[in-house]
Amino acid sequence: MKHVLEFERPIVHLKNKIAELKTISKDSDIDLTNEIKRLEERLNVLEDDIYSNLTSWHRVQIARHPGRPTTLDYIERLFTDFIEFHGDRYYGDDEAIVAGIASYKGSPITVVGHQRGKNTKENIRRNFGMPHPEGYRKAIRHMKQAEKFNRPIVTFIDTKGAEPGKAAEERGQSEAIAYNLKAMAGLTVPIISVVIGEGGSGGALALGVGNHVHMLENSTYSVISPEGAASILWKDASLAKEAAESMRITAYDLEELSIIDRIIVEPKGGAHRNVEEQVKHIDEALTESLALLRKLSSEEILAQRWEKYKQIGVYSE
Amino acid sequence: MFKKIFTRAKNNTTIPHKKAKEDVPEGLMKKCEQCSHIIYYKELEKCLHVCPNCHYHHPIDAWYRIDSLFDEQSFEEWDQQLKTTNPLDFPDYLEKVENDIEKTGLSEAVVTGKGTIDGIETACTVMDMRFRMGSMGSVVGEKIARAVERAREQSLPYIIFTASGGARMQEGVLSLMQMAKTSIAIERFCRDGGLMISVMTHPTTGGVSASFASLGDYNFAEPGALIGFAGRRVIEQTTREKLPDDFQTAEFLLKHGQLDKIIHRHEMKKMLATLLRLHSTEVQQIEEETEQVAVRGGQDG
Numbered sequence: 086m087k088h089v090l091e092f093e094r095p096i097v098h099l100k101n102k103i104a105e106l107k108t109i110s111k112d113s114d115i116d117l118t119n120e121i122k123r124l125e126e127r128l129n130v131l132e133d134d135i136y137s138n139l140t141s142w143h144r145v146q147i148a149r150h151p152g153r154p155t156t157l158d159y160i161e162r163l164f165t166d167f168i169e170f171h172g173d174r175y176y177g178d179d180e181a182i183v184a185g186i187a188s189y190k191g192s193p194i195t196v197v198g199h200q201r202g203k204n205t206k207e208n209i210r211r212n213f214g215m216p217h218p219e220g221y222r223k224a225i226r227h228m229k230q231a232e233k234f235n236r237p238i239v240t241f242i243d244t245k246g247a248e249p250g251k252a253a254e255e256r257g258q259s260e261a262i263a264y265n266l267k268a269m270a271g272l273t274v275p276i277i278s279v280v281i282g283e284g285g286s287g288g289a290l291a292l293g294v295g296n297h298v299h300m301l302e303n304s305t306y307s308v309i310s311p312e313g314a315a316s317i318l319w320k321d322a323s324l325a326k327e328a329a330e331s332m333r334i335t336a337y338d339l340e341e342l343s344i345i346d347r348i349i350v351e352p353k354g355g356a357h358r359n360v361e362e363q364v365k366h367i368d369e370a371l372t373e374s375l376a377l378l379r380k381l382s383s384e385e386i387l388a389q390r391w392e393k394y395k396q397i398g399v400y401s402e
Numbered sequence: 403m404f405k406k407i408f409t410r411a412k413n414n415t416t417i418p419h420k421k422a423k424e425d426v427p428e429g430l431m432k433k434c435e436q437c438s439h440i441i442y443y444k445e446l447e448k449c450l451h452v453c454p455n456c457h458y459h460h461p462i463d464a465w466y467r468i469d470s471l472f473d474e475q476s477f478e479e480w481d482q483q484l485k486t487t488n489p490l491d492f493p494d495y496l497e498k499v500e501n502d503i504e505k506t507g508l509s510e511a512v513v514t515g516k517g518t519i520d521g522i523e524t525a526c527t528v529m530d531m532r533f534r535m536g537s538m539g540s541v542v543g544e545k546i547a548r549a550v551e552r553a554r555e556q557s558l559p560y561i562i563f564t565a566s567g568g569a570r571m572q573e574g575v576l577s578l579m580q581m582a583k584t585s586i587a588i589e590r591f592c593r594d595g596g597l598m599i600s601v602m603t604h605p606t607t608g609g610v611s612a613s614f615a616s617l618g619d620y621n622f623a624e625p626g627a628l629i630g631f632a633g634r635r636v637i638e639q640t641t642r643e644k645l646p647d648d649f650q651t652a653e654f655l656l657k658h659g660q661l662d663k664i665i666h667r668h669e670m671k672k673m674l675a676t677l678l679r680l681h682s683t684e685v686q687q688i689e690e691e692t693e694q695v696a697v698r699g700g701q702d703g
Binding site for chain 2: 247249250251253254255256257258259260262263264266267268270271286287290291293294306307308309314317318331332333334338339342344390391394395397398399400401402
């Protein structure tokens with residue numbers, strides 16, 4: 086089995102044992118059916134135990150799983166007629182973001198999302214899903230077009246963060262992100278954002294000013310990576326695990342802080358275990374959100390977005 | 403016995419520290435942080451904390467900034483009653499905030515309000531670096547959003563002086579979301595025709611540079627201010643790129659088309675007053691009147 090996460094080792098260990106017994110019973114005449122059955126029951130209990138008690142750090146690991154489905158995996162399965170469009174019309178085409186139009190249950194939508202690779206070669210091409218300014222400018226160009234043609238917008242969020250580099254700074258990374266926040270705020274069509282993996286800081290939020298924001302059960306959304314937080318707060322990046330717990334970055338945390346609208350459940354063990362099942366859950370959430378948001382007028386869309394974000398924050402007065 | 407003599411000798415000897423030698427009596431004089439020029443503190447106050455020798459702009463606190471810009475007694479503060487809590491139960495967070503309240507006399511890292519600059523009424527927000535590095539948590543985000551909303555309701559221009567390390571770690575994703583909240587407030591304000599001026603001062607980075615600081619109709623900076631999204635060290639570590647000396651300075655940004663103008667602190671009040679005047683309704687009325695006169699003149703002819 087590829088990419089075994091540390092906390093999943095006991096499960097893999099047990100699975101290997103079961104497989105071993107099965108081979109033995111096939112190769113020889115010893116009947117191990119009862120033994121296998123007993124172990125399979127134990128495996129079930131163990132899986133339930135581990136997956137229903139995931140810590141924030143476990144979820145970080147699942148969100149970063151190399152096999153976790155990406156934006157294009159979901160686009161392919163949720164929509165039909167997807168056509169990808171390229172470029173920001175100023176500088177270049179950033180492949181860390183994909184954008185285009187598609188058909189969702191018979192109606193056109195605009196879809197934009199971070200895109201990481203699943204192997205090194207693809208990750209280099211996609212800059213590990215970390216956009217440059219031209220990526221954000223491409224995204225907002227398509228979102229504005231969606232407004233022109235009155236199409237709802239679906240965004241998928243999956244990035245460690247915006248690219249931290251010389252070129253990105255020269256071309257105005259801050260301005261690109263800031264502009265997207267403001268421009269998304271002013272769009273009169275429904276925006277539904279779904280965090281599917283890592284929601285890393287401003288680079289994630291730049292696609293995330295939605296009327297509805299949903300998170301997959303094992304995705305994260307945070308102001309800084311656990312490693313970054315640990316090194317700033319305690320000057321020690323190896324305390325990432327501790328930082329993950331105290332920063333409140335899971336879907337459950339964000340629901341409690343009234344930031345997101347819905348947690349989209351994942352198959353046992355994470356979305357990568359069963360993409361088709363995951364798609365069904367996302368589909369359900371999208372359908373419901375769209376039905377609700379389509380009822381709103383342009384003014385109501387703007388007002389709803391403002392009301393949603395206005396109330397985020399905790400202070401005393 | 404000998405040992406005792408030596409220890410005593412050691413205790414009694416003061417070895418002049420190199421730094422101590424260079425130090426200047428606190429309060430009376432100050433050494434320029436850039437060129438080491440020594441200047442009387444009173445003198446420095448007079449030149450708005452700009453070094454007369456090398457023009458280095460020393461960081462100034464929020465109220466000093468307000469006093470340097472607004473007509474005397476004209477500034478009225480808003481929302482100082484908002485207080486920081488500890489939503490994520492972060493260890494030691496509230497103590498740190500309390501310390502900064504005591505140290506700065508401010509309630510949080512930002513002062514918002516309105517006043518007049520050369521007689522023109524304007525809403526204004528000034529961030530203060532001394533308070534938790536000027537970082538943005540719930541209170542900072544809420545105060546800015548409310549100030550922008552008030553400016554919208556009262557049809558005032560809005561000026562913001564930024565000075566911030568970015569989002570406040572101790573409030574986690576709540577801090578991140580303040581970027582969205584403030585940006586939506588600004589969008590509403592701009593949609594209604596509001597004038598927004600952003601002046602980035604040293605330093606303006608991270609979540610603050612990537613939200614309201616970059617959203618002015620005019621984006622200005624003070625000379626030498628550090629402005630950027632990612633920290634220099636982060637960039638060097640992750641990309642192993644060699645960065646130029648002026649990387650992420652106001653001058654670097656201007657060169658790369660990211661700023662409208664760099665404004666010397668001595669010119670700030672004059673420049674803002676001129677801009678406000680050029681956008682004020684009075685000027686527009688005069689223009690309209692001239693237009694009407696011209697139209698009438700045309701008819702007569």
